[in-house]
Amino acid sequence: MTTTSPEPTATASDADVLVDVRGLKVHYPITKGIIFDKVVGHVYAVDGVDLQIRRGETYGLVGESGCGKSTLGRAILHLEPATDGTVTFGGEPISTLTGEDLRRRRKDLQMVFQDPMGSLDPRQSVEALLVEGMKAHGIVRDAKEAEPRLRQLLADVGLPSAALKKYPHEFSGGQRQRIGIARALSVNPELIVADEPVSALDVSVQAQVINLMSDLQAEYGLTYLVIAHDLAVVRHISDRVGVMYLGGIVEEAPADGLYAAPLHPYTRALLSAVPVPDPVVEDTREQILLTGDLPSPAAPPAGCRFHTRCPWRQETRCDTERPQLRLVEIDGAGAEHKVACHWAEQIASGEIQPHAVAAQVDETGAQLAADAEAERIVDEIPFA
Ligand SMILES: Nc1ncnc2c1ncn2[C@@H]1O[C@H](COP(=O)(O)OP(=O)(O)OP(=O)(O)O)[C@@H](O)[C@H]1O
Ligand code: SF4
Numbered sequence: 001m002t003t004t005s006p007e008p009t010a011t012a013s014d015a016d017v018l019v020d021v022r023g024l025k026v027h028y029p030i031t032k033g034i035i036f037d038k039v040v041g042h043v044y045a046v047d048g049v050d051l052q053i054r055r056g057e058t059y060g061l062v063g064e065s066g067c068g069k070s071t072l073g074r075a076i077l078h079l080e081p082a083t084d085g086t087v088t089f090g091g092e093p094i095s096t097l098t099g100e101d102l103r104r105r106r107k108d109l110q111m112v113f114q115d116p117m118g119s120l121d122p123r124q125s126v127e128a129l130l131v132e133g134m135k136a137h138g139i140v141r142d143a144k145e146a147e148p149r150l151r152q153l154l155a156d157v158g159l160p161s162a163a164l165k166k167y168p169h170e171f172s173g174g175q176r177q178r179i180g181i182a183r184a185l186s187v188n189p190e191l192i193v194a195d196e197p198v199s200a201l202d203v204s205v206q207a208q209v210i211n212l213m214s215d216l217q218a219e220y221g222l223t224y225l226v227i228a229h230d231l232a233v234v235r236h237i238s239d240r241v242g243v244m245y246l247g248g249i250v251e252e253a254p255a256d257g258l259y260a261a262p263l264h265p266y267t268r269a270l271l272s273a274v275p276v277p278d279p280v281v282e283d284t285r286e287q288i289l290l291t292g293d294l295p296s297p298a299a300p301p302a303g304c305r306f307h308t309r310c311p312w313r314q315e316t317r318c319d320t321e322r323p324q325l326r327l328v329e330i331d332g333a334g335a336e337h338k339v340a341c342h343w344a345e346q347i348a349s350g351e352i353q354p355h356a357v358a359a360q361v362d363e364t365g366a367q368l369a370a371d372a373e374a375e376r377i378v379d380e381i382p383f384a
């Protein structure tokens with residue numbers, strides 16, 4: 001599948017941009033065969049993403065399960081090789097770094113995971129977990145030298161210094177996520193990619209961890225890419241939000257602007273599914289029901305990827321021409337609002353009205369996706 005990437009309409013000056021992603025694609029091959037593997041298709045997990053993250057900001061990335069959020073986050077950190085496109089970090093193209101240069105850069109790019117239990121080695125004490133990265137990057141030589149820094153790190157994330165001698169299973173989920181954050185912070189990173197950092201936590205604990213992340217950002221001037229499927233989490237923490245659908249970003253705007261005036265039909269549908277506490281508003285607000293499942297990323301629809309589910313779909317362009325993410329000038333939308341929809345202006349003005357959408361069954365895509373998943377699971381089973 002070929003898609004052309006447009007000249008990105010960056011609005012931040014180059015000096016503000018810490019991470020610059022251009023035309024990024026990550027395609028996973030789907031193979032079949034008994035003796036020789038034959039490539040029978042691809043999962044287009046990330047398929048042509050342009051994205052700039054500015055120094056000191058929080059960029060929130062939302063979208064349904066399987067739309068490619070984690071793959072994009074991992075590709076930005078160079079943990080996933082790009083099929084095409086570039087990722088530039090602080091002006092340096094990290095997709096081409098190797099060996100010692102890459103290892104040095106890794107220090108600046110850290111990740112916080114959804115499941116802290118899965119990402120923290122249960123056999124290591126908190127002290128060992130925190131010292132490991134600092135030693136690897138030459139920040140300290142041994143645990144003794146690390147001591148003052150360890151105490152500071154624990155204080156920063158709101159844990160007592162007695163926690164150093166304990167093991168991950170001795171903590172609650174929220175405390176473990178604090179350890180995960182301390183570990184990311186331990187090497188003085190510039191960017192933290194937090195992939196669903198609070199979705200495994202109780203609702204009461206989620207706000208505490210989000211607030212902690214905000215405080216640390218202010219204290220250390222960190223830049224965040226926060227990935228979440230929960231729109232409320234992203235809204236609370238983000239300066240700007242990008243909405244992802246089937247491997248591409250379909251809308252991007254400052255957080256308040258996106259929630260106040262969602263322009264892409266997919267974003268409108270996502271937001272219309274979030275209940276509003278005010279009963280009067282709840283009864284009168286727009287509700288858009290999305291028909292059909294998310295198509296398989298192994299066989300994404302041609303043209304606009306959302307056209308199989310879009311209530312505003314038009315007979316021309318929608319199913320033949322892939323819309324690019326572009327700045328729009330629409331009443332009520334801010335200056336930095338970008339949308340990937342051919343008809344954003346006409347939809348916003350009401351010139352184009354929504355209509356019913358019939359569900360479509362995509363058996364080819366579903367089969368390819370099932371094959372890809374089976375292949376992945378087999379690949380992940382370690383040899384005994
Ligand atoms: N290593 C891999 N090999 C093959 N396919 C993969 C691999 N990793 C991810 N995929 C597929 O790529 C697509 C995007 O996956 P990804 O994990 O990035 O989505 P996501 O938006 O993070 O979803 P979730 O919200 O469930 O975490 C999915 O269809 C997934 O099955
Ligand atoms: S381009 Fe067409 S199908 Fe895609 S979101 Fe806009 S109206 Fe809907």
Ligand SMILES: [Mg+2]
Nearest residue numbers: 069070071195
């Ligand atoms: Mg994910």
